Amino acid sequence: MLADLLQFEFLRHTFFTGLLVGIIAPLLGAFLVVRRLSLLADALSHVTLAGIAFGLFMEKRFSYPVITPFYSGMLFSVIGALLIEKLRSIYKAYQEIGIPIILSSGVGLSVILISLANGFNTDLFNYLFGSVSAVSRSDFYSIIAITVIVLTLIVLFYKELLTLSFDEEHAIVTGIHAKRIHFIFIFLTALVIAASIRIVGVLLVSALMTLPVASAMRLASSFKQLIAYSVLFAETSVITGLISGYYLDIPPGGTIVMVAVFILLITIGYKRLLARRIKGVEQS
Amino acid sequence: MSKTIIKLENVYYSYEKKLVLENINLTIKEGMFVGLVGPNGGGKTTLIKIILGLLKPQRGNVYLLDKPIDSFKDWNRIGYVSQKANTFNKGFPATVFEVVSMGLTAKVGYFRFFNKRHKERVLEAIRQVDLESYAYENIGNLSGGQQQRVFIARALVSDPQLLILDEPTVGIDYQNVKRFYDLLYKLNKEKNITMLLVTHDTGAVTKYATEIACINQKLHFHGEACVYQSLSQEKLSKIYGHPVQIVVHDHD
Ligand SMILES: Nc1ncnc2c1ncn2[C@@H]1O[C@H](COP(=O)(O)OP(=O)(O)OP(=O)(O)O)[C@@H](O)[C@H]1O
Ligand SMILES: [Mg+2]
Numbered sequence: 254m255l256a257d258l259l260q261f262e263f264l265r266h267t268f269f270t271g272l273l274v275g276i277i278a279p280l281l282g283a284f285l286v287v288r289r290l291s292l293l294a295d296a297l298s299h300v301t302l303a304g305i306a307f308g309l310f311m312e313k314r315f316s317y318p319v320i321t322p323f324y325s326g327m328l329f330s331v332i333g334a335l336l337i338e339k340l341r342s343i344y345k346a347y348q349e350i351g352i353p354i355i356l357s358s359g360v361g362l363s364v365i366l367i368s369l370a371n372g373f374n375t376d377l378f379n380y381l382f383g384s385v386s387a388v389s390r391s392d393f394y395s396i397i398a399i400t401v402i403v404l405t406l407i408v409l410f411y412k413e414l415l416t417l418s419f420d421e422e423h424a425i426v427t428g429i430h431a432k433r434i435h436f437i438f439i440f441l442t443a444l445v446i447a448a449s450i451r452i453v454g455v456l457l458v459s460a461l462m463t464l465p466v467a468s469a470m471r472l473a474s475s476f477k478q479l480i481a482y483s484v485l486f487a488e489t490s491v492i493t494g495l496i497s498g499y500y501l502d503i504p505p506g507g508t509i510v511m512v513a514v515f516i517l518l519i520t521i522g523y524k525r526l527l528a529r530r531i532k533g534v535e536q537s
Numbered sequence: 538m539s540k541t542i543i544k545l546e547n548v549y550y551s552y553e554k555k556l557v558l559e560n561i562n563l564t565i566k567e568g569m570f571v572g573l574v575g576p577n578g579g580g581k582t583t584l585i586k587i588i589l590g591l592l593k594p595q596r597g598n599v600y601l602l603d604k605p606i607d608s609f610k611d612w613n614r615i616g617y618v619s620q621k622a623n624t625f626n627k628g629f630p631a632t633v634f635e636v637v638s639m640g641l642t643a644k645v646g647y648f649r650f651f652n653k654r655h656k657e658r659v660l661e662a663i664r665q666v667d668l669e670s671y672a673y674e675n676i677g678n679l680s681g682g683q684q685q686r687v688f689i690a691r692a693l694v695s696d697p698q699l700l701i702l703d704e705p706t707v708g709i710d711y712q713n714v715k716r717f718y719d720l721l722y723k724l725n726k727e728k729n730i731t732m733l734l735v736t737h738d739t740g741a742v743t744k745y746a747t748e749i750a751c752i753n754q755k756l757h758f759h760g761e762a763c764v765y766q767s768l769s770q771e772k773l774s775k776i777y778g779h780p781v782q783i784v785v786h787d788h789d
Contacts, residue, residue, distance in 0.1 A: 287626070287629055287630070289626075409647075409648060410647075412638075412639075412642045412645065412650075412651065413642055413647070415631075415635070415639065415642075416639040416642040416643075419625070419626075419629060419631060419636065419639060420625060420639070422591070422619060422621070423617065423619065423639070423691070424639070424642070424643075425591065426589050426590075426591065426612065426615070426617045427612050427613060427617075427640065427642065427643040427644075427695070428610075428612035428613065428643040429642060429643050469630075470628070470630060473630045474630060474632060474673075474674070474675035474678075475630060475631060475632040475634075475635055475673070475675070476630055476631045476632075476635055477635075478630070479630040
């Protein structure tokens with residue numbers, strides 16, 4: 254792949270997009286997991302699918318591109334994020350109810366739009382499972398912009414996000430504007446999902462956000478470590494997954510996620526082994 | 538004359554239709570150590586949440602440091618340890634240092650970063666609660682009593698004038714409860730931090746607190762601790778709605 258990487262522009266775009274996504278997806282994922290909002294990523298990715306289907310439909314309907322599936326996906330993702338927030342404030346006692354509502358609406362809308370856009374085709378397949386050749390030059394530039402926005406805002410609001418994730422009530426009492434910070438967070442999640450879909454696909458984007466974090470959780474004792482390990486594991490999965498996907502001619506979503514699963518199994522096994530060894534030492 | 542820290546005037550609160558607090562008038566002055574007692578469901582946590590601005594009373598006025606609560610901005614002058622503090626997510630990957638520094642987040646402010654001085658302040662707060670050797674441990678690995686002290690440190694780190702604690706000693710063994718009260722007592726005496734402590738441990742609180750407030754929907758008693766201790770059985774049972782006994786711990 255490395256030789257091909259230099260030769261083909263589209264491979265370079267895919268590869269670098271993968272590297273960027275490997276940073277921002279687990280970064281947001283770390284906050285999602287500790288806030289027990291992992292399913293939020295699933296809900297938003299299915300809304301993004303509806304947006305993508307909308308874009309494909311528009312491409313079919315009009316000969317000139319009104320909005321490309323990448324941008325309509327991003328737009329829907331952000332709208333979905335806003336709706337989940339709205340539902341959260343309507344159902345105060347059942348805050349997670351917005352997630353299944355948005356997820357099923359996303360799937361329902363996708364089904365309708367996909368059949369209006371003449372059903373399944375390769376394009377859609379790429380969006381569902383990711384592709385090594387799907388990242389265009391303009392997509393690539395947008396993903397760079399998204400990465401810069403995400404990293405800047407996370408660095409700026411890191412302490413507020415962490416404080417809020419650990420204990421929302423305490424954060425509010427000390428005067429942190431929980432609503433605004435949460436809004437920024439969910440907006441960033443929507444952007445990251447839209448960006449990651451080109452590589453891992455709609456169905457597996459939440460896996461890239463949560464699996465590396467689940468592995469890192471086994472090893473980290475501080476939140477900074479959690480982020481560092483998560484990014485390390487995600488990058489390992491993305492690089493290995495992209496290269497093997499390219500050579501085996503398999504959509505990279507599948508290979509990336511299976512590498513992430515493999516890493517998770519290793520960390521679980523490693524912790525077990527460590528525990529057994531400590532026990533052994535204590536007994537002898 | 539010492540400053541007024543908290544003042545409640547004719548405060549009423551109800552959840553939906555259920556009246557929980559009725560005509561509460563309460564003034565807490567600087568340097569006081571107030572024990573807030575009363576039966577389960579008496580409205581203690583509700584009252585605390587009103588003082589913290591988490592709930593808005595339907596009637597009445599709340600003043601903090603002489604300011605109406607709506608225009609009160611100095612939230613970092615108030616430290617809070619909630620009743621739920623010991624039910625936090627034990628698997629959260631954060632060190633003691635990270636958790637305590639969360640108490641400074643709002644004080645440091647938006648778009649600003651922790652600097653060396655802030656970090657030193659965090660370590661100092663950790664030292665105040667005797668946890669310096671655990672500063673970089675994961676909070677989940679600490680015992681219940683140690684975790685409780687982490688939350689005290691998180692409340693102390695912003696140099697509050699008032700510390701509000703809602704049943705902080707639930708699930709902590711006797712030895713540690715005593716250490717804990719000694720710490721509060723010291724902070725109250727040496728740093729002049731005003732204390733508002735919710736507890737069911739009436740015996741201990743009458744020993745440490747200067748004043749007791751007893752609520753069960755209404756404020757039934759507010760006055761010196763020794764006076765509360767000498768209230769007749771009859772009177773106490775009337776407030777609580779069932780017979781009660783103040784157990785005084787003297788075995789130390
Ligand atoms: N969120 C809520 N919605 C409806 N009713 C509530 C709510 N929170 C508390 N209550 C009711 O208000 C009353 C007072 O509750 P509160 O938690 O203030 O009591 P408390 O004195 O702190 O009790 P405890 O000693 O058990 O902590 C109770 O009868 C409770 O059922
Ligand atoms: Mg309570």
